[in-house]
Amino acid sequence: MSELIESSIDQAVELAESTANAEKVNLLGLSRAKMEAFFLSIGEKKFRAEQVLKWVHHHRVDNFDDMSNISKSLRERLNETAEIRGPEVVSSHFSEDGTCKWVVRVASGSCVETVFIPENGRGTLCVSSQAGCSLDCSFCSTGKQGFNSDLTVAEIIGQVWIAARHFNNVPAKMDRSITNVVMMGMGEPLMNFDNVVDSMDLMMDDLGYGLSKRRVTLSTSGVVPALRKLSEVSNVSLAVSLHAPNNELRNSLVPINRKYPLDQLLDAIHHYMNSLTDSKRVVTIEYTLLAGVNDQPEHADQLVVLLKDVPCKINLIPFNPFPHSGYERPSNNAIRRFQERVQLAGYNVTVRKTRGDDIDAACGQLVGNVMDKTRRSERHIAARQL
Numbered sequence: 001m002s003e004l005i006e007s008s009i010d011q012a013v014e015l016a017e018s019t020a021n022a023e024k025v026n027l028l029g030l031s032r033a034k035m036e037a038f039f040l041s042i043g044e045k046k047f048r049a050e051q052v053l054k055w056v057h058h059h060r061v062d063n064f065d066d067m068s069n070i071s072k073s074l075r076e077r078l079n080e081t082a083e084i085r086g087p088e089v090v091s092s093h094f095s096e097d098g099t100c101k102w103v104v105r106v107a108s109g110s111c112v113e114t115v116f117i118p119e120n121g122r123g124t125l126c127v128s129s130q131a132g133c134s135l136d137c138s139f140c141s142t143g144k145q146g147f148n149s150d151l152t153v154a155e156i157i158g159q160v161w162i163a164a165r166h167f168n169n170v171p172a173k174m175d176r177s178i179t180n181v182v183m184m185g186m187g188e189p190l191m192n193f194d195n196v197v198d199s200m201d202l203m204m205d206d207l208g209y210g211l212s213k214r215r216v217t218l219s220t221s222g223v224v225p226a227l228r229k230l231s232e233v234s235n236v237s238l239a240v241s242l243h244a245p246n247n248e249l250r251n252s253l254v255p256i257n258r259k260y261p262l263d264q265l266l267d268a269i270h271h272y273m274n275s276l277t278d279s280k281r282v283v284t285i286e287y288t289l290l291a292g293v294n295d296q297p298e299h300a301d302q303l304v305v306l307l308k309d310v311p312c313k314i315n316l317i318p319f320n321p322f323p324h325s326g327y328e329r330p331s332n333n334a335i336r337r338f339q340e341r342v343q344l345a346g347y348n349v350t351v352r353k354t355r356g357d358d359i360d361a362a363c364g365q366l367v368g369n370v371m372d373k374t375r376r377s378e379r380h381i382a383a384r385q386l
Ligand code: SF4
Pocket: 133, 134, 135, 136, 137, 140, 141, 142, 143, 144, 185, 186, 187, 188, 221, 241
């Protein structure tokens, strides 16, 4: 056999092996631009991206053979090179009050949570962006688990896809469609910037879930440089986890405040809000009320002064206790007093209702319980006390 023929055979074998070994492209995680690039890369026209995006996100199929307007030959090709794969659902929990919760496993092997809360004609899905979290807020169940991994786009948008697939199966009159998404689950979304931005784009894309920019909210604990960068690439609604009205207290509750203190955070909030073309939008300030820690009258007064120039509404979140947290929920009277004091200064102040108590729906709780089986949170707390 000539050298030339031998070399060609070697190349063909190599190519066949690399194709066989290559990971399939997960189309669930491709934004419109990336889906178009994918089809161009396999020699197909761009309009295939539109067709497939609709099949994936509107019809929520996971099988190319269901895509009836795609030719058989292209479906066969897609079966060989691509897949539509959401994160694995480990467990589903359905509360009597309509709250639903899914625990899903991501590629790193960790679990994250997705929670659906139906209320007053709205259906809000709370989505996770990281497995665990590195920011270590002192009152947060997720923070106590430490950081495990950033979620991929397929794992973030996959949570919306899983919930939407579920609601396909419930009677329409149960009014459980997803009208809002909040990036408020496990993790700090701005620490997984690119994947979160791509996922939010898919949530707002008409070929994805078609939600308006007002109905997609990113919640941050205050990663200031990333918040400034966000204003250049997105116009979603903003929520800020404040939790304290002065630097000293916030340093102890939200450690990232030591790096980006309140004056820098407020500047970045102004910058983001000014970048929105719609001047009527306001930032949501989240404030977890911890008994005897940040729920006193002086804290309410400081909050009023701190936020005087910020177009905002304030959402008070009574702490939802979990094992070894070291914090307690304030009494209903204390919560009401705090709310009234801030309201008197002219702010719109709501108190978040506890939902899904019977299924441990508070953020991080369910996965926290699973992790506690390894006594990880006790070790974490013990290490912090050294
Ligand atoms: S509150 Fe948010 S940012 Fe802080 S540790 Fe928990 S998940 Fe992370």
